[in-house]
Amino acid sequence: MKSALRYVFALLALTAAVAPIYWLVTISIKRDIDQFAVPPLWFHFQPTARHYVESFSDGNLARSLWNSTFVASLSTVLALLVGVPAAYGLERLRWPRDWSQKIGFWILSTRMLPPIVTIVPLFLMLRGAGLLNSRLGLIIVYTAFNLPFVVWMMQGFFREIPRELEEAAMMDGDSRIGALVRVVLPVAKPGLAATVVFCLIVAWNEFLFALILTQTAASTTLPVAIASRVTQYEIKWGAMSAAGVVAMVPVLVFAGLAQRYLARGMSLGAVKG
Amino acid sequence: MIQTLRRSWPGVPWVAPTVVLLLALSIYPLVFSVKVSLTGPAGFSLANYARLVQDRLFLQALAQTLLYTAVALAIEFVLGLALALLIDSLGRGRALFRAGLLAPMLLPPVVVAVIWRLIYNPQFGVLNGTLRSLSINTSALTWTSGEGGALASVILVDVWEWTPFLFLLLSAGLQALPYEPLEAARMDGASSWQVFRDVVLPLLKPVMTLAILLRTMDLMRIFDQIFILTQGGPGFATETVSLYIYRTAFRFFNFGYAAAMSFLGLGLTIVFAKSLMRVMRVSK
Numbered sequence: 001m002k003s004a005l006r007y008v009f010a011l012l013a014l015t016a017a018v019a020p021i022y023w024l025v026t027i028s029i030k031r032d033i034d035q036f037a038v039p040p041l042w043f044h045f046q047p048t049a050r051h052y053v054e055s056f057s058d059g060n061l062a063r064s065l066w067n068s069t070f071v072a073s074l075s076t077v078l079a080l081l082v083g084v085p086a087a088y089g090l091e092r093l094r095w096p097r098d099w100s101q102k103i104g105f106w107i108l109s110t111r112m113l114p115p116i117v118t119i120v121p122l123f124l125m126l127r128g129a130g131l132l133n134s135r136l137g138l139i140i141v142y143t144a145f146n147l148p149f150v151v152w153m154m155q156g157f158f159r160e161i162p163r164e165l166e167e168a169a170m171m172d173g174d175s176r177i178g179a180l181v182r183v184v185l186p187v188a189k190p191g192l193a194a195t196v197v198f199c200l201i202v203a204w205n206e207f208l209f210a211l212i213l214t215q216t217a218a219s220t221t222l223p224v225a226i227a228s229r230v231t232q233y234e235i236k237w238g239a240m241s242a243a244g245v246v247a248m249v250p251v252l253v254f255a256g257l258a259q260r261y262l263a264r265g266m267s268l269g270a271v272k273g
Numbered sequence: 274m275i276q277t278l279r280r281s282w283p284g285v286p287w288v289a290p291t292v293v294l295l296l297a298l299s300i301y302p303l304v305f306s307v308k309v310s311l312t313g314p315a316g317f318s319l320a321n322y323a324r325l326v327q328d329r330l331f332l333q334a335l336a337q338t339l340l341y342t343a344v345a346l347a348i349e350f351v352l353g354l355a356l357a358l359l360i361d362s363l364g365r366g367r368a369l370f371r372a373g374l375l376a377p378m379l380l381p382p383v384v385v386a387v388i389w390r391l392i393y394n395p396q397f398g399v400l401n402g403t404l405r406s407l408s409i410n411t412s413a414l415t416w417t418s419g420e421g422g423a424l425a426s427v428i429l430v431d432v433w434e435w436t437p438f439l440f441l442l443l444s445a446g447l448q449a450l451p452y453e454p455l456e457a458a459r460m461d462g463a464s465s466w467q468v469f470r471d472v473v474l475p476l477l478k479p480v481m482t483l484a485i486l487l488r489t490m491d492l493m494r495i496f497d498q499i500f501i502l503t504q505g506g507p508g509f510a511t512e513t514v515s516l517y518i519y520r521t522a523f524r525f526f527n528f529g530y531a532a533a534m535s536f537l538g539l540g541l542t543i544v545f546a547k548s549l550m551r552v553m554r555v556s557k
Contacts, residue, residue, distance in 0.1 A: 006363060013356055014373045017437065021376060023399055024388045036397040039406030082290045089287025096281055103288060110299040114494040114542075116515050117535040120309070120528045121302035144298035147291055205381040207497040212523060223383040227501045230390060237391065244387040248380050255379045262375065262441060 021248070028052070028241035035237055051238030052246075060217050061243055064225035067214075068247075071135050071221060072203035075142035079199055082143070083150030084192075088180055090151070091158040092166075104155065111148035115208050123212055133216045141209050146199045153198070157191030158184065194261035197254045204251060222247050310532035321533035331534060333509060334517040337424060338538075341513065342492040345431045350485065352432070353439025358469075360440075361447050371444070378437040386501035389430045393417045393502075417503050423510040427499050434498070435491075439484050446480030447473075482553040486546055493542045514538045 022042075027035055029047040037045075056062045086107070090100045122141060123132070131137030165187065166179040174182065185192065207223045214220040226243045229236070255262065278285065313320045325331060360370050377385070392400050393416035401411040416426045450473065458468045496515040499505065505512035505520075514534060522531035 003364070006359060007366075009359055010363060010366075010370050013359070014370055016433070017374050017377055020388045020392060020433065021380070023391060024384070027391055036402065038402045040399045040402045082294060086288045086291035089284040093284035093287065094281075095284055100284070103292070107291060107295060110295050112490065113299060113303065114490075114515075114535065114539060116494060116496070116518050117306055117532070117539055118299060118302035120522050120531060121305040122298070123523075124305075124528075125302070141298065144294050147294060151291060201379070205383075207382055207500075208519075211500075212519075223381050226383050226387065230387060230501055235390070237397070240387055241391065244384045248384045251379050251381060252376065255375075256372070259372065 024241050024244055024248075027237055028245045030238065032238065051236075051242040055236075055239035055242045056246075061222075061225055063218065064220050064222045065246065067135055067220060068204055068222040071138050071142060072200050075139045075146065075203050076196055076199040078139065078143040079146040079150045080192075080196065083147050084154050084185075085180075087151045087154035088158055088184070091155050092163070104151070107148045107151050109148075111145075111152075115145075119209065119212055122209075126213060133214055133219045135214070135219055138210060138214055138219075138221070141213060142203045142206065145206075145209070146202055149202070150195055150199065153195045154188070154191065157188045157195075160191075161187050191261070194258040197258040198261075201251050201254055204247075306532040306535065309529045310536060312529055321530045322537075324530060325533060325537055330509065330512070331514075331517060334505075334512045334514050335537075337511070338493060338495070338513040338515075341424065341428055341431070341495065342489060345428050345435070345492055346485065346488055348428075348432050349436045349439050349488065350481075352436045353484070354443050354481075356436070356440045357443035357447055361444060374440055375437045377434050378441075380434075382434075382497035383501060385430065385434050386498050389417075389433075389498075389502060393426060417511075418507060420507050420510045423503055423507060427502060427511050430498055430502065431492070431495070435488065438488065442480055442484040442487075443477070446477050449480075450476050478553055482549065486549060489545060489549075490542055493538060493545075 026042065026045070028051055029049070030041070030045050031048050031050070034041050034045040056065070090104050093100075095103075126132045126137040126141075129137075131140070161184060166176075166183050169179040169183045170176065205223065206221075207227070210221045210224045211227070214224065217225075222243070226240065226247060229240050229243065310321050311317060311319070356374065360367055360374070363370065380388075390398075392398050395401055395411070395415045395418055398416070400416065401414055404411050404414065415422060417423050454472050454476065455468060458472045463471070494515050495513055496519065499511050499513055500516060500519070503511045505516045515538075518531045518534050518538075521527050521534065
């Protein structure tokens with residue numbers, strides 16, 4: 001195929017991927033009269049910040065934005081605190097026969113369970129514990145949800161680090177935990193950062209658990225708050241789009257940071273909830 | 274006892290918190306669901322599973338889920354592979370194209386749904402707006418709001434959102450291909466189509482299998498976008514298994530029946546995964 005023709009096709013594909021996102025952004029900064037103009041206004045319109053002000057001044061959306069931030073960060077920190085030592089233990093410590101592999105696969109297999117299978121019992125458990133409609137409940141669920149992913153990713157990154165590094169540190173009198181924290185983790189930093197990014201995105205994007213486990217305005221996350229504004233007949237397009245843009249931007253920024261690891265992360269089921 | 278444990282299983286304390294947490298939040302719920310699905314008013318009962326085969330709404334939701342999965346997967350796979358080959362063959366600007374093409378799959382599903390609301394709305398959407406400005410009559414084009422085109426319309430959304438995923442995995446696979454067999458085939462005078470069919474495709478098989486497997490698992494449990502775009506409607510036109518389970522569990526509070534349905538879906542997915550791996554002759 002001629003090289004120019006290739007670029008034409010590539011540009012077409014790129015347009016198809018990006019134009020809908022661009023359209024969302026324009027609706028979020030268009031005045032109401034410009035939103036439904038025929039022919040549609042792609043470039044020439046008077047921008048306004050009104051919809052952003054409007055959608056976040058009623059308090060509820062701002063609160064859910066904060067909830068999303070809080071839940072995503074805390075569940076990521078917890079998943080790392082629990083999962084990183086597990087990954088290290090599986091990768092570096094002695095296990096009888098092939099137990100390290102067996103446990104590793106078992107951990108990963110729990111990630112393959114569709115949420116719809118476990119959501120009813122989780123709902124009942126959280127209700128019993130008085131954690132329904134609380135951010136803490138959602139944090140616990142997301143921690144468990146991200147845990148297999150953290151273990152699997154970090155195991156891969158630890159495998160790439162030569163054992164001699166930490167053995168030298170331990171010869172110098174460091175404990176194993178000390179060697180992990182002071183020697184191994186700094187070397188694994190890029191992998192650790194990628195893992196953090198993926199956990200944040202998963203928790204940030206997740207919809208089904210949040211929909212069922214946090215139903216009050218005070219506790220719910222941004223995706224659920226946006227969805228509840230998308231009602232069939234009366235939609236405030238500008239405000240809805242503005243909220244959508246706010247939900248979208250952090251994810252794109254984070255993904256850009258972890259681009260190198262995207263294939264590895266995505267194939268382990270990162271990003272989608 | 275503790276001494277031997279410490280000597281031959283030194284990794285246990287490192288892994289224990291993870292295992293405990295997953296037992297409590299994945300395995301216990303799983304076992305609980307199995308139990309609830311097998312419990313009737315008078316103890317053990319298969320009634321929930323017997324009901325599955327007679328529930329016409331469920332069977333319709335199942336058929337639609339399978340159709341949705343098959344059609345979306347086929348389109349996404351072909352497009353994803355074509356894009357991977359296309360972008361791989363470009364000289365300049367590869368990184369830029371790649372970054373842009375990946376954007377849709379990273380968005381929160383709820384944002385994807387909002388975007389396609391803005392596009393599909395029959396009166397105000399940009400799609401019909403564009404068609405109207407080309408003086409095409411759009412009164413019959415209802416997209417997600419008409420029973421006839423709703424399923425196809427939500428499939429199109431899926432294609433937009435997830436073709437990038439196939440593209441990502443397949444281009445990663447292409448980039449990891451060993452150089453020698455390709456070069457050897459070219460030296461032997463094979464045409465680029467022959468190289469593709471006889472060298473690239475076989476080498477790409479493990480990645481293709483993985484990609485199909487992962488995508489199928491997600492398609493079979495599709496929920497978010499359809500829930501927000503159509504709620505399974507109009508009528509029952511875009512109802513899927515996950516939506517039906519959601520309604521059964523959280524609108525009608527029939528947890529046992531919901532669990533039974535979720536296991537049927539899971540079972541079908543596992544059967545598909547096993548047969549795919551057999552067909553592709555790939556282990557694990």
